[in-house]
Amino acid sequence: MIRYDALDALPVRGALPALGDALDGNGTAVLVAPPGTGKTTLVPLALAGLLGEGPARRVLVAEPRRIAARAAARRMAWLLGEKVGESVGFTVRGERVVGRHARVEVVTTGVLLQRVQRDPELAGVDVVVLDECHERHLDADTAAAFLWDVRETLRPELRLVAASATTDADGWARLLGGAPVVEAAGVSYPVEVVWAPPVRPVRPPHGMRVDPALLTHVAAVVRRALAERSGDVLCFLPGVGEIARVAGQLGALGAFGEVDVLQVHGRAPAAVQDAVLAPAQRRRVVLATSVAESSLTVPGVRVVVDSGLAREPRVDHARGLSALTTVRASQAAGRQRAGRAGREAPGTVYRCWVEAEDARLPRFPAPEIKVADLTAFALQAACWGDPDASGLALLDPPPGGAMTAARSVLTAVGAVDSAGRATERGLRLARLGLHPRLGRALADAAPAVGAERAAEVVALLSEEPPREYGDDLAAAVRAARRGGDGYGARWRAEVRRLRAAAAEFARPPGHGPLPRDVDGRSAGATEESVAGLVAALAFPERIAKRVTEADGGSYLMVSGTRAEVGQGTGLGGAPWIAIAVADRPVGTGHARVRLGAVVDEETARGAAGTLAEERDEVHWADGDVVARRVERLGAIELAVRPLKNADAAVVREALVEGLRQEGLGVLRWSPDAVVLRQRLAFLRLHLGEPWPDVSDDALYARVDEWLEPELGRARRRADLARIDAGQALTRLLPWASGDAARLDELAPERIAVPSGSRIRIGYDRPEQPVLAVKLQEMFGLQESPRVAGVPLLVHLLSPAGRPAAVTADLASFWKDGYKGVRAELRGRYPKHPWPEDPASAEPTRYTNARLRR
Template identity: 55%
Template sequence: MHWSEVDLPVRAGLPALTTALRERSAAVLWAPPGSGKTTLVPPAVAELADEFGGGRVVVTQPRRIAARAAARRLADLLGEPVGRTVGYAVRGDRRSSAATRVEMVTTGVLLRRLQRDPDLPGVAAVVVDEVHERALDADLLLALLVDVRAHLREDLRLVAMSATVEAERTAALLGSPPVPVVEVPGALHPVEVVHAPLPPGVLRTDDRGVTPAFLDHVAATVRRALTERDGDVLAFLPGVAEVGGVARRLADVGADVLPLHGRLTAAEQDRALTPGVRRRVVVSTAVAESSLTVPGVRTVVDAGLVRQPRTDHRRGLAGLVTTRVSRAAAEQRAGRAGREGPGAAYRCWSEAEHAHLAAHPEPEVAVADLTGFALELAVWGSPDGAGLALLDPPPAAAMATARRTLADLGAVDDDGAVTDRGRAIARVPADPRLARALLDGAALVGPDRAAEVVALLAEDVRSPGGDLVAALRQARRERPAAWRRSVADLRAHVAGEGAGGGARERLTDDLAVGAVAALAHPDRVARSRPGSAAYLMVGGTGAVLPRGSALAGTPWLAVADVDRRPGERDATIRSAAPVDEDLALEAAAARWREEDEVTWAEGRVVARRVTRLGAVELASVPLAEPPVAGVAAAVREGLRQEGLAVLPWTDAARSLRERLDFLHRTFGPPWPSVSDARLTAEVETWLGPELARVRGTRDLRRIDVLAALRRLLPWPEAGRLDELAPERLAVPSGSSVRVDYSGEQPVLAVRLQETFGWAATPRVADGRVPVLLHLLSPARRPVAVTADLASFWENAYPQVRAELRGRYPKHAWPEDPWTAPPTRGTGRGPGRGTGRNRAT
């Protein structure tokens, strides 16, 4: 059968698609899963390419297994072997020829081709499949292809295929005005949804991952589906370990139980994708969720979990974490049961839980580690992604972290531009940290050992006792297929490296493993803390080995895997290998620093010249003449620890500070703030030259604080200090009384007899602020508090006079305080002051 004879729903949209490509050279095809777009669109685009001079059509798939399966499916329709008209290229495996017209590739393969040669010679069109998954490399690939079409290849035709309503947004990304969107209605068969919620008390996950009890529930649901439905069953699990766990639980079901995931060999994957004689149960990861048809499936059992890219902080790599599926992903999985006829989808959660699932998965760019992404941008010549048509901008914080990591690896310079080392790292199909370890490690320990260790680091390995060397020896004994394939692939990227002997000859296996691990994670090189079983890593985190580890007592470690739980001070080392100090310094050379350090410790300034490897102190010597700026910072810290009370505050200094504070609150700048926080933060400004002599608390207690505060007075405004905030005020008796500025409002505490004849309340700050009068008895106890002296004489004074004249008969208590002369003493005669009339 020729591809043109295949009756799939997408056929209805092919005329509109080819028209769009003729007129705009780019289009978005929106078609639901199972509509046949991966099968029929590529050959249709290839026929169109013949109208414009021919060339190859490259079709990207998110996964290797999908690329191989799609190529095989299309080749079968043509009646040809894979590698003739239809071929594929995935990491470590390529089948194509000069006659190949349609080539299925993984997104990563095409990214590397673009970086090598952006012109894409011989390529007439690119079809990017499954863009709705919002994978990080697919988002980047689309952006780079748009850039290529704008600046290098206007003739390059581009199709983005999506299964979600974000098609319009993608169309706007590909052109201005937006390129056409060709919509193809779905023709899937009906799928009955059956909810199979967890039994009471069963958890899906705990601290260790997916629980055995939940895997029991999934297996039981598969058994139920086999009993209630016809046809093959496709079960979705989040990862390889869970696939194996459920497969083992179904060993006795009387059907062929076949695992399906990316770590299997091509032959093992083909077996799961090929109909058999007996009924089958295919237990798969998300590789079967899209771009891949599993023939014969009429029932889906969905565990409702998925592994999604996140920063794996435990291993310091881009990693996968187990999360709940989105509603969109659940619908897509269920659709696998309706491709060949009516089917059923058993969901291992309740209908109520389904309503609370996220509508769509988050774009990887928002949640994933961006180190590899940032390196690709740097290689392209746009380190920050400016000007590229990205569907979502990368988060600034994640990009900053990624660039720091790349700088540590020597992959980018201080401006973020890619280095020669960075270009070499980018050519290796691995996380940049592991690629750096492979390239530099090959010269140090030999290419074979470097490839073996890097392949091990790429896996989530839990080494017995945290011993990574023991894990390597186990891998060499057991030779698991996935590890062997990874070693061979990595080894091909360092062909010829490390030939002719060299430094690697002196390294034992232990040190060789440690050297490569240290190159991958220079921030995790760790030195033991003196007198402790704990370690300090270059990145600043403390770590401890598991109890009984054979590595205990090793002075230096290269840590590959750590686990830090909430509430624990130190992380637990899950995988590490020994290194010596020379290897540690070589691996983490970017973190080596020699700097002068001035700190405050135990009441004194400590000045040292310190050599560090990140947070790990290697050596130090005292500094006889520390820099003034360093002393100032140390004193600042000392004042934060001990408080400003450590300074010798005189009454005059306190008074000046209170007056300045009043003026700052009243007028603002240029009158300075003199709060504790501001004085502590600006020690250089007001303590000034006296800082150079400070070596501890004793020197702080010798500082002239009054003189220091005067340095804060603004000029020329300082000339009005006594006018705006007078230290004393004259009262009618002739006395000069101190004003208290320590509170919210200035206070004048004065004996009542000294204020007779004073009609108007005194004001300060250019008349803006009334002084609060504390009127005192002859015994200097407050008898009244007022900021309205006239009102006091009219309303409150008669009562005060009545209460006090019997208690203090020798003092003057005139009926008319407006005209009575003020007095300082106890007599009834006039004081030295002058009487005031009511008008004053």
């Protein structure tokens, strides 16, 4: 019997006529309805004609999460007074409850994508409702784009509804061809905001790490909320690990029968999920991830405690690592969470951060297409016939760099060809409902080790296992087999599904990293070798070799990223490992292994065969040319041999690089060569062309002109040291213009002074060269000497060769400065002439006694 009383109480009922008109007229609509209005449950029933109004239609409802899909189907069946599977059913990965006469089917967006790929026309489906569009999950965005393609090209009668609590309605309306926007009024009660930041500062989240001090504070705020307010408490935390930690700190509440503490997340057992979604007899504290923001209605909640954190996917393309990471929840998420406290009555939200921080939070969560690993998306697009996704109707285009990285992975696993088009293998991988990496591992490992054993490892990698399973993949598989928890049950169901799917794949005889016996199982393969093979096939660029010995060693991945294993792990000390999950600790440049398996070198070579190469390497290292033949697996060196008779051109490039690294001082610079370079620098500064630029950068740029043929004959550093840099520099003189012949005229090495001496000019300061000469040798000279029109800076020396004065204007010095110098030095050097009028005196380089003779 249909529960009309419950249906009539849902506010979205008032929007149904407008929604019907929009679909009748345009075929598409955007439905904006606040949480709790019934958009997820009433709207599909009405569109299917199950409420006695309108024609009978088959409606497909897509939800972003399995828990939401099951809950929505149960709620709709309850409203109809039926069991799930009759008029309303659901399909999620590994579970299908849909009867022959079902008119509404709730699926996850991943299941919808698989269905559209297999049957683009969606035969028998009249309406598709994409629920919770505001969450911007990648599968949902992709499904919307594919469905719009279907409607535009194959089935113009297919009706599409984008439904959300809060969304970019205008953006979705444009995407769906100018779809009308239908808004439903909600019934919301006031929610008081209580700011409850930690007393002491806590460390910001990084990767998957959350400061334990914050979790302790959240538990304390939950206790405070229980004491200050009535009703159930819904507490938002970023992940399963944080939920478990806070639940442990709240354990005493349940132990004494005061409050039930429940944990809600995607891995929670179905019985727990059902208990959370049903009215309770006792007061409850529900610890939940963001799954409870909008997809689920938890009855009885009057209080929300918000940690302010969420988990989002991120990819570190530089290190080849992709994983969930902890971020500050957006303002939109904060409003959604707070709204949970006011669904049934006035409520309160306790926010565990400072009010001033709220305005600095991002307005909306980042669209997954902007930040996530796009390998699976790229395969979906390739299978759809649009490899670069340029023709898809998407709110945000995929980033070019992420698509390039994704296409590289797909090419490596044989899923796409050189043009990016899906291969037959790629089409089959896409149908597995797995990430292409895991699909490749299942396809290639099953013939070698058996479908059952390969499926066990792939199933464990397809969903993050509990942390208590440890970081050793083989041990984690054994723990999953023993596990009686919700994860273990889902894992076993996924193993069954994957075991059947693996039968689609066959490998050419004799192909595979491990030897096979007649029934397709590896000969004597251990659980460790099976886990290692699967992990290596899935993540070949994360195969790693130990490079240090301390504390079990650090490892170098094929990708070039360094990684470390935890102490006490079964992975420590293994020469080779395959890393399935890794993150990067705060303040470090290396990765930390969260889940991996031991492999041997043969498996490593087989799994990462496309990344193997043997090449000649000639480069400058450790102060000399290094020439060697190297066998590599990506960044890992497998074997190295000295390379004799390396190509001269390559050696020359290494020598030039050596000059850049070590500097031109590697060459032989005689004193004359140094002076020549200084003279040329002087002329370049003051006269410009055609005199050459002899700065380091300029000489590197013209190395072909001045260091050949000596450089071409050199093979090592010692050969460079024998090259006469001064002789080489003469090649840069302006011989063609004839100016080279004027070098000694314009920038002479020495200059004649009044005494007749030829004194060397110092060009080490090209702005103004220096002439250091004894004062008595300059008597009678009225103007400072010049070279290339530039007055020399004259250092007038005492008879002992020490500077007595510095001037660029001799006439001024003789007039004003000489008297002081004469008074100071005449008594100290009485044997040398100190005339009163030096401007008219006879210059000399001799003493008085020599002059008298």
